[in-house]
Amino acid sequence: MENLELWVGVEPTVSRVGDETLDQLALSGFDRRLEDIDRLASVGARAVRFPLLWERTAPDGPEHADWRWADERLARLAGHGVTPIVGLVHHGSGPRGTHLLDPAFAEGVRAYARAVAERYPHVDAYTPVNEPLTTARFSALYGHWYPHARDERSLWRALLHQMRATVLAMGEIRKVNPAARLIQTEDLGFVHSTPALRDQAGFENERRWLSLDLLMGRVDEHHPLWDHLRRVMGATEAELRPFAEHPCPPDLVGLNVYVTSERFLDERLHRYPPHTHGGNGRARYADVEAVRVLGEGIGGPGARLREAHDRYGLPLAITEVHLGCTREEQLRWLHETWQAAQDARREGADVRAVTAWAALGAFEWNSLLTRRSGHYESGLWDVRAPEPRPTALLGLARDLAAGRPPAHPVLGGPGWWHRAERLTFPPHGPVHADPPAGRPLLITGATGMFGQALARACEGRGLPHLSLSCRDLDPADSASVERTLKDHHPWAVVDAAGVVRMDAAEHDPRIPHENVPGPQVLARACAKEDVRLLTFSSDLVFGAREGVRLPFLESDAPGPLNASGRARLAAEEGVLARLPGALVVRTGALFGPWDPQNFAAHVRRELQAGRRVRAARDRVVSLTFVPDLAHAVLDLLIDGETGIWHLAHAAAVTWADFARQVARVSGLDPDGVEGVDAATLPLPASLPSALASERGWPLPSLSSALERWSAQVENLERELTAAD
Template identity: 60%
Template sequence: MSGPLELWAGPECTVNRVGDQFHDQTVLSGFHQRLDDLDRLAALGVRRIRFPLLWERTAPDDPQHCDWRWADERLQRLRALGVRPVLGLLHHGSGPRYTDLTDAQFPAKLARYAAAAAARYPDADAWTPVNEPLTTARFSGLYGHWYPHGRGDRAFVRTLLNQVLGTVEAMAAIREVNPQAQLVQTEDLGFVTPATPALAYQADFENLRRWLGLDLLTGRVTPQHPMWDYLRSAGATADELLRLADRPCPPDIVGINSYVTSERFLDDRLALYPEHLWGGNGRHRYVDVETARVQGAHLGGFRTRLCEACERYGLPVAITEAHLGATREEQLRWLWQAWRAAEGLREEGRDVRAVTVWAAFGTFDWDSLVTRMQGHYEPGLWDVSASPPRPTALAHLAARLARGEAPDTPVADAPGWWQRELRILYPCHGELEALAVCGQPILITGATGTLGCAFARLCEQRGLAYHLLSRAEMDVADAESVEAALARWRPWAVVNTAGYVRLDEAEDDPRCWRENVDGPAVLARACARHGVRLLGFSSDQVFDGTKAAPYLESDAPAPLNAYGRSKLAAEEAMLSAAPDALVVRTAAFFGPWDRYNFVTLALDALRRGETVTAAEDQVVSPTYVPDLVNASLDLLIDRERGIWHLAQREAVSWAQLARLAARAAGLDPALIRGVHGSTLGLRAARPAYAALASERAQLMPRLEDALARYVREAQAEPARPARSLPQATEAVAA
């Protein structure tokens, strides 16, 4: 082992097949189109890239016709950048249409493609012919999720053996061209824990099975191997197993793909779980859930998986995937913990080569194991909902790690959700081990408001230290009060949700200017002096409604009312005093935790059989409060600045919003009466069209999705007394 721990990276590049549909992650993320993504990765200090030279993409229809143009251009660019590739040939795929994982000729066909690839790129020194062969065999041959949709031990064993045999033959073909070529073999090594002794046999079996791919490659599967009889009973021949044992192809680097969800817990105490989780193996009924959600003891995590592999094989190891589909600070914590584990083991003398930031440009639809194309996106080092891709805080952290520097974000050192008490979703098994939230806090103003309470609630869930402040604890318009609060709590950021929101009364109430303009200005100046990040909120009311399309951040404001003028003045004051401030324009709140919002009260009225009257001629972009808060916190952690528009993507009238909400809740929208806004007796002028969209990035989900989640969340909240319906054009931002 020589040199420092390396930073590697890779774009999520799965090309899996479901039925006759091929799903290509590089197309979904845009990596397929953007050559300059390689420059982005190189600029972080990435030493190697797991590069998708995928069989399905290069020779999709005819094995004799390989189109190398895409790879040629990119591998030439990598050479110029000084970044070395690890060439992957199959990534959770079943191969092109002319083969599949059960095809007896699959290994030979893969080897022929590998030979052609090696001839094309003879200087490539590291290869992964098949990514995660055992995991792919489980999803394709055991569970039936992916093509060829096998379900059972025989299909599992055949798909696994074909991938392992294909790896051996592919590496032999590659080494005919480059005898020094290295095999970087990746696998997910998630551990299985039983709740009771009755399930120990099943956990033992799964914990042996997780090594099978690597054991076969390293020649360990002989008649003495504990899985020999299982393999033989499921269709493996003695000849093919002994051939692998006699001609081992051990990896040069064992790559561990590490995910918190891969650690599984088997529990036969069914009464502790909802019925939809009940399953079994034909011998026992049990549930199979994430270990972190039920086991009191902490997960072994990166260190344990690395040590296991080192001790079992005595080979160099690397973390070849480290990704978490979560909020930004949890992604930071996952990467930082991976890096610290690798560095710690290197100090103990273990040969740990690299940590790979996976899903450099995010992943699509892995929440359904890529079985449904619903557009569910999880950002990575970059967020591709922006064009060009927007670097996240994860990219900033990765660059620091590559330079040998510690994180400079205050949220990375706190415990991840998998280490905190809230991880437990079912009755805890064993004594609970939990770490407390720690670190510099966020100060949140507006303790009595919808938005302030929502920020506090979600900071609690996300493990972000915070203080929710009343006016008595910090009056944002009083410079001395602000200085005292900053000195007392020493925050890294302030989220200002305090403000005057009565749009009609704002026309002649001087408190509007004090709360909405003087306060943010005072706060911005203080934050700038102390180097504290500031997040403030503005409104769609800064626009006059004459545009025929949703307003973008660069559109010129022209407010029609006093409230809108105060919000525009606040934007200018904040960005003038603190140029790195983040200012979010939003509109038309609805959410599950505060009953006093238009959607909630409209649905309450419909349930009572009352008519709901709402403006049909005033168009807004409704905003689901949990989505707004989560997106705002992500942007704050990403160190974004300037004006951002955050609202759900659709433009609807208030009456249309009520109808959509009624349908989502299973109510009859016939009682909703759309009227002209002028009949509602409102004092302040409103823009007829105030829909918002973003030219910076599309971070907010669809309205239909938000309403569905709202209905579920609202049903889980305790009932509260009914209140009168607010005017359907009320100001709701901050």
């Protein structure tokens, strides 16, 4: 048997909710960047799941198809020697003139498939309809997507039309290319339950195979769901017989496996929030993610591969493996899936490939595509940048494709789905949980705002870390630093020490000691031990731009106007001179829920007391929410980013406007904020400058940050009140 292959794919869903369409290819930019084909080929993948979607290419019928986009990209894939697996419908309803409950849907897909095959006769791998059962459930049983039906008879109609479309499409394709292969994908989950709901779980675990069983010709009078299909779902023998009499078995079964694909059913409703409550008409129960309640944990991709092998004995692949999470968890999920596929192969399953998905990330899947909130999950690249920015996932994918042992240090620890914090509900059954493991991250400045925020982030992400205060480690003492690195063998150091209060810092004698020599000593020691280094700077390295409101970019020349800014600039230059591969992050004005002294907390406190707040109306500032900063810098550090980065929320505002936003999100009167000229305010140091980035924009919106800040502050206030 050949070695396990790496495939790659982009998230291409064209979803419809009501009259609004959400196009993942447009959101990610894949629809306009031809060079993305080169990026995909650079992974070392043998095949690409290529979206040649009906509603994008031929919305007015095959005779009016526009092939230019596909022509360019398929030709370039061929030049790289990468096999395309062409998808025709991906979680879509087709063009506006049809939908999943339309009997003409299947004929429309057939006509389009014939046109595609005639245009590209060399293409020999197809997925006519991606995840037909999953799409039918979401569109016709749960009502999330168009046409928003919510009953089992509609579920059958939607599934029937997609399965007919698949069979008819492959028939037309094989008339042109008899060797064409059907790569049929489905999200293969698993349902766990309490003993009282064992029958319901068994029914759902049987139903998950239905799309594949239909293609295999297995759905007849002996099938476990035959009576349910006929009696409850309204399927007729005339609809079912053709599948049994004329099977269209896949040449390869593609399993799409997610952490959330496994569910748990529990009749004890009081344990779970109301939005999880549902039922089957006979019993009421909660339907939750199994990973959040099941003490033994989930089966994951290995269990699903073994099940599919036992049931069908066909060639298999993992055709989607994505995790919308922090970077180390994304790495762990892909790596674990690859290992599970290798293990299944050793046990006799014919597993051909694992697909790195979604290469360019995914948008709005946190709401199952039902709303537009700007939510984005990065993939092998992060598209929140002038050009897609490679992440650590790309390095891992290349290692897997080349057969190299992955070496990233964060892979030494278990994913969150194995750790104790996964359990957000009372556990069902004995709990098995793995502790964080692997080489630590060393954090200096443990008692400061940066240090505490980073420690919290590491704790939540399962990143072993060691937080050291100035009593534990003097960053300016080279002997102390070198001894600490040798003793603890960290994979990276985060220098969170230093003074962040710009006004107090103007005449603070600690500045030369903490902000200049310390980072330079750390840089020299990290270079010697081959350890990554992250250190912080600020917008104070720049001066004001008179008469303009343009923010400063990383490439702009610094010009500090105060002592803190000059110290920060000297530290930056010293660090990069000694360790050019260091990561230096400049932040905007900081605010966070645990710091009662920042400007946002001051505004909230003063307005709550009924006092007016005076704030500059003529100075533009960029803000940085400390928890967002902590997670973003850890991602960048894991990605291996180097050099200077600006991390601030995109919306630069005046101090007065920011104060009014704080008031609104806190439920206070924004008219209590008085905008004044900065010259009238008693500020010993010059005010910060606005920042923007030419490298990437990993932080969420300022409005989102403020909403979360307010919620966290309110929670802390309630905890303090309860403690009193």
